[in-house]
Amino acid sequence: MDGTLQIPRGFRFGGAACGLKRSGAPDLALVVADATASVAAAFTSNLVQAAPVVVSAEHVRRSRGRMRAIIVNSGNANCCTGAAGLAAARRMAQAMAEQIECRREEVFVCSTGVIGRPLKVGKIAAAVPVLEPALGSGPEAFAGFSRGILTTDTRPKTASASLRIGGHAVRIAGCTKGAGMIAPQFHAPHATMLAFILTDAAISPALLRRALGAVVERTFNSITVDGDTSTNDTVTVFASGASGARIANARSAYFRNFVRALERVCRSLALQIVADGEGAKHVIEIEVRGAPDDRGAANVARTIAHSPLVKTALAGADPNWGRILAAAGRAGVRFDPGCAAITLAGVPVFRHGRPLPFDERTAHAGMGQHEYTMRVDLGAGHGRARVWTCELSEGYVRINADYRT
Amino acid sequence: MDGTLQIPRGFRFGGAACGLKRSGAPDLALVVADATASVAAAFTSNLVQAAPVVVSAEHVRRSRGRMRAIIVNSGNANCCTGAAGLAAARRMAQAMAEQIECRREEVFVCSTGVIGRPLKVGKIAAAVPVLEPALGSGPEAFAGFSRGILTTDTRPKTASASLRIGGHAVRIAGCTKGAGMIAPQFHAPHATMLAFILTDAAISPALLRRALGAVVERTFNSITVDGDTSTNDTVTVFASGASGARIANARSAYFRNFVRALERVCRSLALQIVADGEGAKHVIEIEVRGAPDDRGAANVARTIAHSPLVKTALAGADPNWGRILAAAGRAGVRFDPGCAAITLAGVPVFRHGRPLPFDERTAHAGMGQHEYTMRVDLGAGHGRARVWTCELSEGYVRINADYRT
Numbered sequence: 057m058d059g060t061l062q063i064p065r066g067f068r069f070g071g072a073a074c075g076l077k078r079s080g081a082p083d084l085a086l087v088v089a090d091a092t093a094s095v096a097a098a099f100t101s102n103l104v105q106a107a108p109v110v111v112s113a114e115h116v117r118r119s120r121g122r123m124r125a126i127i128v129n130s131g132n133a134n135c136c137t138g139a140a141g142l143a144a145a146r147r148m149a150q151a152m153a154e155q156i157e158c159r160r161e162e163v164f165v166c167s168t169g170v171i172g173r174p175l176k177v178g179k180i181a182a183a184v185p186v187l188e189p190a191l192g193s194g195p196e197a198f199a200g201f202s203r204g205i206l207t208t209d210t211r212p213k214t215a216s217a218s219l220r221i222g223g224h225a226v227r228i229a230g231c232t233k234g235a236g237m238i239a240p241q242f243h244a245p246h247a248t249m250l251a252f253i254l255t256d257a258a259i260s261p262a263l264l265r266r267a268l269g270a271v272v273e274r275t276f277n278s279i280t281v282d283g284d285t286s287t288n289d290t291v292t293v294f295a296s297g298a299s300g301a302r303i304a305n306a307r308s309a310y311f312r313n314f315v316r317a318l319e320r321v322c323r324s325l326a327l328q329i330v331a332d333g334e335g336a337k338h339v340i341e342i343e344v345r346g347a348p349d350d351r352g353a354a355n356v357a358r359t360i361a362h363s364p365l366v367k368t369a370l371a372g373a374d375p376n377w378g379r380i381l382a383a384a385g386r387a388g389v390r391f392d393p394g395c396a397a398i399t400l401a402g403v404p405v406f407r408h409g410r411p412l413p414f415d416e417r418t419a420h421a422g423m424g425q426h427e428y429t430m431r432v433d434l435g436a437g438h439g440r441a442r443v444w445t446c447e448l449s450e451g452y453v454r455i456n457a458d459y460r461t
Numbered sequence: 462m463d464g465t466l467q468i469p470r471g472f473r474f475g476g477a478a479c480g481l482k483r484s485g486a487p488d489l490a491l492v493v494a495d496a497t498a499s500v501a502a503a504f505t506s507n508l509v510q511a512a513p514v515v516v517s518a519e520h521v522r523r524s525r526g527r528m529r530a531i532i533v534n535s536g537n538a539n540c541c542t543g544a545a546g547l548a549a550a551r552r553m554a555q556a557m558a559e560q561i562e563c564r565r566e567e568v569f570v571c572s573t574g575v576i577g578r579p580l581k582v583g584k585i586a587a588a589v590p591v592l593e594p595a596l597g598s599g600p601e602a603f604a605g606f607s608r609g610i611l612t613t614d615t616r617p618k619t620a621s622a623s624l625r626i627g628g629h630a631v632r633i634a635g636c637t638k639g640a641g642m643i644a645p646q647f648h649a650p651h652a653t654m655l656a657f658i659l660t661d662a663a664i665s666p667a668l669l670r671r672a673l674g675a676v677v678e679r680t681f682n683s684i685t686v687d688g689d690t691s692t693n694d695t696v697t698v699f700a701s702g703a704s705g706a707r708i709a710n711a712r713s714a715y716f717r718n719f720v721r722a723l724e725r726v727c728r729s730l731a732l733q734i735v736a737d738g739e740g741a742k743h744v745i746e747i748e749v750r751g752a753p754d755d756r757g758a759a760n761v762a763r764t765i766a767h768s769p770l771v772k773t774a775l776a777g778a779d780p781n782w783g784r785i786l787a788a789a790g791r792a793g794v795r796f797d798p799g800c801a802a803i804t805l806a807g808v809p810v811f812r813h814g815r816p817l818p819f820d821e822r823t824a825h826a827g828m829g830q831h832e833y834t835m836r837v838d839l840g841a842g843h844g845r846a847r848v849w850t851c852e853l854s855e856g857y858v859r860i861n862a863d864y865r866t
Contacts, residue, residue: 103795103798104789136816138799172783283769284770284787284788284791287787362688363689368857368858368860377577393508409541447862450859454855457779457852457853457855458777
């Protein structure tokens with residue numbers, strides 16, 4: 057864990073093993089706000105939603121974004137578990153509410169792990185009174201929280217930022233999980249993305265929602281490992297107000313600076329997910345410009361990022377501009393290939409509808425880097441977009457095709 | 462080759478090596494109709510279109526679907542080759558037109574192979590006067606044609622059907638290429654799907670277009686190996702009329718029977734492409750029913766067929782219904798997961814929003830078959846759709862990520 061993390065005030069956190077994972081690894085994580093915090097959240101757009109997603113969305117609504125705690129379990133996604141699953145998610149929240157003496161709807165609840173199996177919520181309820189009094193407010197405790205949410209990630213993922221607002225120091229810290237390798241003993245597993253961001257800024261739920269909405273689009277919504285949206289994806293921000301720094305106006309410099317810092321934290325977390333993508337060794341930034349509009353640029357960027365032929369070329373560090381151009385051409389966006397240009401890891405390979413002579417070795421070496429940029433200019437307007445993805449490797453297939461025995 | 466193919470009358474065909482492929486494999490294929498034939502064609506929807514696609518579309522339009530010949534080269538796609546590429550495609554057509562003394566716009570032209578490299582059209586033009594007089598009208602000659610269009614396919618793909626119309630025997634025969642492995646010496650290669658169908662029915666270009674339109678949607682447009690649409694994809698039907706069987710009315714039983722036979726041929730060709738898919742061992746039929754409408758059903762079927770997590774589960778013969786349900790849930794189609802059901806290779810695994818107890822061994826064995834069906838019932842209406850796909854294997858990645866040295 058990172059001792060240099062900027063830890064926001066007004067929270068206690070931690071993680072522990074409550075027995076959901078057979079391995080004995082941490083599988084429970086808690087955050088408690090000292091007083092009521094402002095909350096904003098974004099949930100999966102998948103029509104199939106896990107019970108904790110349904111319950112947390114309901115709690116955010118009912119509490120009007122004023123909540124006290126987060127409870128997360130890993131090892132079981134509590135998804136496709138019917139009415140019993142909903143009852144289990146509520147019981148998780150209830151256990152936490154009783155422990156810290158708040159209302160159930162003031163508790164945010166998340167689950168990640170195997171789907172279609174009943175959640176042993178009794179183990180969680182029994183562990184809460186043990187873990188809660190042991191929560192801490194320093195980097196060690198935050199590290200404990202960040203480990204408790206992991207499933208098959210190869211490492212914890214945290215980020216933080218600090219800024220000054222009206223003379224007060226404000227801190228933002230977050231952790232995330234997702235895109236990790238799936239352990240073969242799981243039944244019907246799937247990777248879920250969860251992100252928890254805490255700040256000690258004083259900001260209303262409405263403004264916090266606005267900040268998160270802007271940032272999520274440019275960070276978590278702009279990464280893709282394999283294009284498969286999970287049923288449990290959740291991002292939430294809790295703002296304690298403990299810094300004393302008040303952000304009251306969406307048009308203020310305070311708000312803009314806060315959004316910028318929040319974006320830094322979210323981008324770092326999002327890129328850490330891509331870097332830990334299944335079987336991945338590269339983080340590729342795909343920058344599309346010259347589209348008729350931003351939406352068209354985003355469509356092209358996503359189509360390229362999801363193309364199996366492009367993704368396998370990335371795995372081979374192969375400057376295969378033909379596959380990139382063909383993917384752009386099927387994205388449903390109007391452009392003239394005769395005006396298009398492609399640059400790979402700084403090497404221009406295609407311009408004015410024609411291949412450029414280029415040094416294959418240089419391009420191949422550039423695409424061997426851990427991080428690099430693919431630039432696609434459609435020459436058809438001012439729309440731009442950026443997504444981050446990783447390659448499609450034999451490792452990805454091996455991880456996901458491995459039949460449990 | 463298949464000696465039992467029903468070969469339509471009124472055509473001559475054949476293939477040869479003209480020196481485009483370094484391997485010396487066949488790379489030129491010709492069809493000549495004895496008299497003017499009715500023609501219908503469908504081209505790639507990719508915005509990036511190869512020169513022969515542009516030229517053939519123009520020729521079909523200018524000739525009003527009344528054409529004399531097809532000329533195809535493999536080994537070079539003549540794509541992203543600018544004005545010189547267009548000139549080369551026209552010169553191919555011109556060489557054929559001069560040989561058989563017809564107008565250039567009566568020649569249909571196709572190319573497949575490496576993209577972004579100039580086409581050595583001189584080699585083609587020189588070979589046409591040698592090959593054309595040697596064309597034949599029997600199964601051997603048709604086999605020669607079907608081999609001349611291949612790039613990295615592992616085998617030729619042909620199909621035929623016959624029917625009786627008003628006392629006349631009518632024959633339909635086709636061949637196709639696509640989805641084969643890409644040879645590592647190619648630069649920026651991509652798999653193209655080409656299909657050529659010949660019949661001796663007498664039918665107008667307008668009716669033939671109508672027949673092909675209906676059939677393409679349910680056959681070639683319903684297969685996917687990796688979701689990447691090529692820049693050269695082309696399907697065309699030539700009808701010589703030599704059987705004497707006249708189809709003059711779209712509401713006649715003649716027309717319906719003809720469409721049915723055409724569909725049998727196209728389906729067989731389409732499934733042969735999937736079976737020869739890169740790295741593939743399985744052909745999976747995905748049947749979606751119970752969608753709000755057919756279009757929604759098709760969206761769900763395609764989203765499932767393109768999901769890397771589903772495709773890798775198929776590679777592992779893993780009855781992983783959670784990935785299938787999650788893919789359906791992100792297809793943008795309204796349904797209640799609580800009413801959904803999934804059956805894999807005949808084994809019901811999910812119903813009423815809950816996993817069913819099932820014998821894993823039986824399901825695993827069923828998914829080990831060369832061909833099987835995945836049924837997804839959304840329980841939300843009467844819309845249905847069917848697509849065919851193959852798995853995403855380590856072999857697929859190996860083939861496509863292999864960096865040429």
